[in-house]
Amino acid sequence: MLSVGNSIVLFELLGVLAFAFTGLIEARKKGMDLVGVYTVSMITAFGGGTVRDLLIGHYPLYWIQHSGYALMLLGFAVASAPLAASFYENPCVTNTVEVLDATGLGLFCTAGASVAHQAGCDFYIAMLLGVVTGVFGGIFRDIICNEIPNVFRRNELYATCALLGSAVFLGGLQLGLDTLSATLAGIAVTVALRLLSMKYRITLPF
Amino acid sequence: MLSVGNSIVLFELLGVLAFAFTGLIEARKKGMDLVGVYTVSMITAFGGGTVRDLLIGHYPLYWIQHSGYALMLLGFAVASAPLAASFYENPCVTNTVEVLDATGLGLFCTAGASVAHQAGCDFYIAMLLGVVTGVFGGIFRDIICNEIPNVFRRNELYATCALLGSAVFLGGLQLGLDTLSATLAGIAVTVALRLLSMKYRITLPF
């Protein structure tokens, strides 16, 4: 989704991996077969970016143009089969999913805000589309896996973290930061706020 | 969505407001926080038009091009917080939502049919896309708020009202009415039929 530099391509890849793994793990925990596991990991990894690209008419879609991602995720889905049993009742798996999900949220909301910004959206809409990119993959994953989406849980912050992360990224760009620094700042704010809100049960006052 | 005249822009704005308020009220009734309330009011107000625009490839989307709407709805969502308690058990709130929803349905089905018509769709498809524009915002709102969407309730008419409203609007245009008159006629038919069907429990015979 980004062409600004190699470091950004790396962030993109890391976001796809982080979200794909959360999908993989949740689907295996639910006892899905290979087709289900692959579908959930694909939709988690590419759902948010796809919704954003449809909303701004940004074609071709990333995963359709670069079929290597879809093939890589197929490899992971197959490889996860022998590990499936260990996912069922391992408490540290839940923690891993939460950290991966927070990381993916940070990577995707900044990447999403960047794509929307480059497509000519103004500050506020680019910020909203950063949130859309960050949260929709996880919403789809949780709906298919019959979980309450994180974004609708009232005892912690989720969309708010992505909103602030996107705002920091876009504000950084406007203040003259280079893309890499602005991205790192946005990711840091998102991940830190998300993990703190889970640990200390921070919620919105109204 | 419309550029035919200032009166039409006003109808558009009124439709957005009517639907946004229904979303605001339903989300506050469910005890959602600011992020939830804002999301529901945005999706109710712009969901139907977004689905229509994706189906006909009509870019840029209205709310993405005019970010003022999204900011205005943010203001309403914040302002609704101190009023939230009064929404919980007030019977007149339910009536207000129903009248606003009927009004939004009429405004959006005619506006939607008009956009589709101008995009080159024929009479029947423009009529269907008018219905899509009118009903999808409310469907999304009711699904997120865990209500049965109005459109699937069997003891009253909903999509049928939008269908007739769109047909009256498009038929009026073909009979030589000016856009304003055709729009007013379409809105009147939709709202009247909707309110009558709720009051007298009118349903389809089969």
Added chain:
Amino acid sequence: MLSVGNSIVLFELLGVLAFAFTGLIEARKKGMDLVGVYTVSMITAFGGGTVRDLLIGHYPLYWIQHSGYALMLLGFAVASAPLAASFYENPCVTNTVEVLDATGLGLFCTAGASVAHQAGCDFYIAMLLGVVTGVFGGIFRDIICNEIPNVFRRNELYATCALLGSAVFLGGLQLGLDTLSATLAGIAVTVALRLLSMKYRITLPF
């Protein structure tokens, strides 16, 4: 969706009919009224192709360009009303739906892979989009009708059949088969595997 030859147009029409009838029957079984029945049959028939076309930005959509299909389905929805009672507890209706659904799956996954292939997608993505075209109509139908989508049932194969059918079609093209032969081979593989997997409860090993 296809312009390769008249035989392909015929397959397209048959796929629309097969899926539309499954939607019609399921919606009548649930006691929906005319609007509900029409909506379900439209979404079942055109949902998969619409998702594919949105993903590759392929406009105008088939059913929007050819409004005759939407009108034909309206005729079927009206005509199904007097037959509705016979749908409720007839065991042979269930079998008919399953065979129609398998046929629609085969027709649509090959047609979908063909459209994606012609739009420039590579082999693997075209195969995935063939599956998307085949399965999404039925997923939408089953969600609206409150059934578990076939694709998520663990005691039989569904998406796997569409995947193999798309692969056979695309592989056949690459091996030099003409479009008609490749399509027929893809359909045959999909339908045969689907019916065998239902009869003998074939599932994926992991």
